[in-house]
Amino acid sequence: MFTYIVRRCFAAIPVMIVVGVFVFLLIHLTPGDPADILADEDATPAEIEQLRESLGLDKPLHTQFLIWSGNIATGDLGTSLLVSKPVTTLMAQRIEPTIFLAITTLTFAVFLGVPLGVMAAWKQGTWWDHAIMIFAVLGFSVPGFWLGFMFVSKFAVDWTIVPAQGFVSIREGFGTFLHHMILPTITLGSSYMALITRITRATVVEVLKEDYIRTAYAKGLPPMKVLFRHALQNSSIPIVTVIGIGFALLINGVVVIETVFNIPGMGNLTIEAVLDRDYPVVQGVILVFSGIYVLVNLVVDLSYSIFDPRVRH
Amino acid sequence: MSKRSLVFSLALAMGFSVLVASGSALAQRIPPKDTLRFAGFSVKVLDPHFGGGGSTEFFQYKVYDSLFAFDENMVVQPQMAEKFTWNADKTKLTVTLRPGLKFHDGQPVRAADAVASLKRWSNGRRGTARIFKQFTKSIDVVDDKTLTWTLTEPFGMSMEVITSVRYPPAIIPERLAKTPRNKQIKDFTGSGPYVFLPDEYVPGKQLHFKKFEDYVPRSEPPSFTAGGKKVHVKKLEWKIMKDDATRVAALRTGEIDLIQEVPHALRKDLLTDPNVVLKPLRTGRQGLIFINHLAPPFDNKKARQALLWLISQDETLTAITGDPALYQTCPSVWTCASPYATDVASEAIMKQDLEKARQLMKEGGYNGQTIQVFQAGSTATFSNATVLAANLRKIGVKVQHQAMNRGAAIARRKNTVDPNKDPKKGWHIYVQATQEVTPSIPALMGLLQGDGCNKKGFYGWTCDERIGKLKVAFGQAKSEAERKKIAAELQKVVYDTVPYIQTGLYSNEAAYRSNVKGAVRAPSPIYWNIRKE
Numbered sequence: 001m002f003t004y005i006v007r008r009c010f011a012a013i014p015v016m017i018v019v020g021v022f023v024f025l026l027i028h029l030t031p032g033d034p035a036d037i038l039a040d041e042d043a044t045p046a047e048i049e050q051l052r053e054s055l056g057l058d059k060p061l062h063t064q065f066l067i068w069s070g071n072i073a074t075g076d077l078g079t080s081l082l083v084s085k086p087v088t089t090l091m092a093q094r095i096e097p098t099i100f101l102a103i104t105t106l107t108f109a110v111f112l113g114v115p116l117g118v119m120a121a122w123k124q125g126t127w128w129d130h131a132i133m134i135f136a137v138l139g140f141s142v143p144g145f146w147l148g149f150m151f152v153s154k155f156a157v158d159w160t161i162v163p164a165q166g167f168v169s170i171r172e173g174f175g176t177f178l179h180h181m182i183l184p185t186i187t188l189g190s191s192y193m194a195l196i197t198r199i200t201r202a203t204v205v206e207v208l209k210e211d212y213i214r215t216a217y218a219k220g221l222p223p224m225k226v227l228f229r230h231a232l233q234n235s236s237i238p239i240v241t242v243i244g245i246g247f248a249l250l251i252n253g254v255v256v257i258e259t260v261f262n263i264p265g266m267g268n269l270t271i272e273a274v275l276d277r278d279y280p281v282v283q284g285v286i287l288v289f290s291g292i293y294v295l296v297n298l299v300v301d302l303s304y305s306i307f308d309p310r311v312r313h
Numbered sequence: 314m315s316k317r318s319l320v321f322s323l324a325l326a327m328g329f330s331v332l333v334a335s336g337s338a339l340a341q342r343i344p345p346k347d348t349l350r351f352a353g354f355s356v357k358v359l360d361p362h363f364g365g366g367g368s369t370e371f372f373q374y375k376v377y378d379s380l381f382a383f384d385e386n387m388v389v390q391p392q393m394a395e396k397f398t399w400n401a402d403k404t405k406l407t408v409t410l411r412p413g414l415k416f417h418d419g420q421p422v423r424a425a426d427a428v429a430s431l432k433r434w435s436n437g438r439r440g441t442a443r444i445f446k447q448f449t450k451s452i453d454v455v456d457d458k459t460l461t462w463t464l465t466e467p468f469g470m471s472m473e474v475i476t477s478v479r480y481p482p483a484i485i486p487e488r489l490a491k492t493p494r495n496k497q498i499k500d501f502t503g504s505g506p507y508v509f510l511p512d513e514y515v516p517g518k519q520l521h522f523k524k525f526e527d528y529v530p531r532s533e534p535p536s537f538t539a540g541g542k543k544v545h546v547k548k549l550e551w552k553i554m555k556d557d558a559t560r561v562a563a564l565r566t567g568e569i570d571l572i573q574e575v576p577h578a579l580r581k582d583l584l585t586d587p588n589v590v591l592k593p594l595r596t597g598r599q600g601l602i603f604i605n606h607l608a609p610p611f612d613n614k615k616a617r618q619a620l621l622w623l624i625s626q627d628e629t630l631t632a633i634t635g636d637p638a639l640y641q642t643c644p645s646v647w648t649c650a651s652p653y654a655t656d657v658a659s660e661a662i663m664k665q666d667l668e669k670a671r672q673l674m675k676e677g678g679y680n681g682q683t684i685q686v687f688q689a690g691s692t693a694t695f696s697n698a699t700v701l702a703a704n705l706r707k708i709g710v711k712v713q714h715q716a717m718n719r720g721a722a723i724a725r726r727k728n729t730v731d732p733n734k735d736p737k738k739g740w741h742i743y744v745q746a747t748q749e750v751t752p753s754i755p756a757l758m759g760l761l762q763g764d765g766c767n768k769k770g771f772y773g774w775t776c777d778e779r780i781g782k783l784k785v786a787f788g789q790a791k792s793e794a795e796r797k798k799i800a801a802e803l804q805k806v807v808y809d810t811v812p813y814i815q816t817g818l819y820s821n822e823a824a825y826r827s828n829v830k831g832a833v834r835a836p837s838p839i840y841w842n843i844r845k846e
Contacts, residue, residue, distance in 0.1 A: 030720075030721070031720070031721045031724040031725060032718075032719075032720030032721050032722075032723055032724035033720075033724070036720060036723035036724055036727075037357070037719065037720055037723065038357070038358060038363070038364045038365060039364050039438055040364050040365070040366075040437075040438045040439050040440070040480070041366070041747070041759075041760070042439070042440040042759030042760055042771075043364065043438040044438075044770075044771070045727060045769075045770075047438045048438075048727075050495065051364070051438075051495060054495035054496075080516075082357040082358065083357055083358075083516040084497050084499065085516065090516060090517075093515045093516075093518070094515075094517070094518075149558055152558075152559070152562045153562070156562055156566055157562050157565050157566060160566060163342050163566065163568060164559065164562035164563045164565075164566045164568060165554065165559050165562065165563050165568065166342070166552075166563075166568065259555050259556050259559075260556060260558075260559060261559065262552075262554045262555070262556065262559050262563070264515060264517060264518035264519075264553075268517055268518075268555070269517055271555070272355060272517050275718050275719070275720060276357060276720065277720045
């Protein structure tokens with residue numbers, strides 16, 4: 001197992017290199033640069049050029065890339081060209097809301113999506129199944145930003161039972177934290193939950209047709225035990241895979257939901273940095289997001305051995 | 314207790330604790346009475362001499378003070394200065410600082426700090442700073458409280474230049490003012506009415522300030538950026554909220570006290586809310602349509618003049634604001650709030666005539682090419698560009714209108730490539746907006762340049778030496794009457810050569826809770842004199 005983990009970690013390195021090159025080129029080839037943003041509206045072209053030089057943006061692209069990748073190799077993600085703070089500091093200031101939003105969303109989506117999917121499979125063809133599937137299709141189809149604004153309009157502005165925006169750290173109280181996270185979590189988690197529900201249903205429906213399920217029923221096991229111990233456990237690998245893949249969906253959603261609910265997280269930081277052409281921040285944030293994605297998928301792969309002992313052998 | 318009962322009890326207890334916590338959370342999200350919490354835009358640059366946009370200026374007004382300031386009549390008033398005198402030939406200004414001025418670190422404000430700050434500011438990239446530097450022979454310290462500014466020659470607008478209606482020269486400690494101009498300062502010690510709290514600063518999230526207890530306000534009532542800057546709250550919290558609808562929702566729930574600017578499209582939600590007041594706290598904006606003088610057909614004056622007849626300020630402003638109370642058509646390129654406002658040569662901009670526009674466009678050499686119109690920024694500039702594009706289509710001109718983010722727009726507007734040959738890179742028309750006060754003093758209007766010959770100079774590349782000469786003449790005029798005459802003459806030139814077209818003034822209101830009182834209108838949002846009841 002240890003060798004496997006080490007091998008997988010090394011396999012992530014080329015992925016990160018490709019991501020790094022791709023992100024670097026993409027952001028540098030986008031029109032506009034930080035000097036344009038920093039300069040005043042009536043700055044002369046010569047003044048903007050001087051500013052570009054002082055920021056090191058006049059150097060050839062390959063030189064800039066070598067400097068950046070050299071710094072990355074030593075763990076230095078660089079310094080924001082606009083706010084003059086290290087990228088790691090900016091990320092440290094913003095990572096907490098995103099991590100907690102991801103955790104609450106993941107919890108919400110898994111704890112609701114899996115039982116709903118199992119229920120739909122168990123009651124296949126009944127109105128339970130149809131209702132759950134309509135719910136799932138809606139969850140997947142309704143855009144997050146629209147859902148977010150509707151929630152804010154009703155629950156925050158009209159009924160004033162939850163805040164309209166913002167993030168409160170869990171250190172300031174679990175209740176206050178949860179209170180601020182309810183709407184963003186449901187908004188962000190709805191499509192993720194829908195995806196998990198659909199996959200769970202499809203997989204469990206297949207497993208319920210297996211001979212060993214019929215045998216379990218024949219042995220006189222209660223339906224819930226058959227459903228959760230035999231059917232769900234044997235359906236786990238595709239479900240866990242989707243949870244891992246869906247993490248990318250979560251990262252995409254974070255960018256929008258953090259804006260709608262004014263959560264000062266990594267998604268917000270990414271948008272600002274892209275609009276401001278703050279190259280080191282964009283590169284740093286995307287690299288970290290990619291790293292997290294690779295890591296999550298590694299954890300998913302490792303979890304296969306828990307659900308299916310055959311993988312261990 | 315059975316397992317099922319245990320789970321049920323736990324769930325009930327958890328739900329109850331969340332409900333209890335919700336009550337305290339609801340109370341916690343309302344700002345206390347001695348704290349003013351407002352939703353603002355993001356700020357990138359905190360160094361007041363370095364560069365950056367309107368948010369930098371906004372930050373500056375909280376933390377820094379300046380020697381002089383404009384009152385609401387656009388008259389220069391002393392601010393940090395106690396008194397000032399000119400020598401007989403108006404080439405030397407002597408300024409004495411007010412007693413008791415202190416920086417936030419407790420050190421007294423000295424003339425040496427002011428001199429070093431003026432020098433750093435004049436090396437920056439602001440248009441007014443460039444003029445200051447152009448006319449400066451020296452800036453010297455006389456004693457701890459006195460400094461002198463010696464000019465190379467008399468300049469009638471010198472007080473307006475040293476005051477600067479946008480981005481005034483902030484006075485910072487001498488030790489910080491020695492920082493090179495291309496390097497941002499990292500210590501934001503000022504002498505303004507609020508103290509910046511760096512430990513609570515999270516870029517993109519929030520900036521917090523506390524009242525500067527040792528600040529000595531002037532005795533005069535506040536007027537624009539001049540007068541007494543009295544602070545009535547202990548803490549000022551600037552929360553950065555990017556989404557307009559989120560800001561409006563937060564104001565309605567009382568999570569914030571004030572929104573700097575409400576987009577016109579969201580006013581309706583607030584007009585019916587009895588707990589919210591809508592009022593402009595910032596001078597208006599003016600839409601500007603820049604024309605690329607290098608590319609056909611607008612390399613021909615007639616085609617540019619065709620746009621004057623094409624545009625209807627009324628139509629444009631209605632599209633932007635949707636409410637006549639929020640806009641003002643204006644014949645003057647200096648804006649109607651300017652003391653130099655005039656209606657000379659303004660017939661075309663005030664009277665839309667599509668037939669005449671069609672004729673002039675034809676005479677100007679329009680041959681069916683697609684006109685590239687682009688804009689960035691707010692919905693207001695989008696509406697402005699949309700109305701322009703629609704009118705161009707009405708007279709048979711093909712148009713491609715592109716909306717883009719500010720970074721891409723700034724990169725594109727400096728491109729001199731012919732848009733008829735490379736429509737993805739080049740441009741014909743760029744739509745933007747500027748503050749109402751920016752064009753109010755002709756000599757200091759940085760966006761009005763005639764130095765664009767040979768593809769050099771300011772974007773739009775207007776090549777007309779009369780503009781530069783008249784701006785200098787305006788600055789050197791001996792009397793107000795002479796200045797007004799030159800302003801009218803310069804307006805004639807602007808309407809003849811058409812470097813850009815102003816599309817009228819519009820306001821964005823601020824929205825605040827009804828318990829917020831005493832807000833003062835200014836070119837940039839300023840939150841002194843403001844209090845919560």
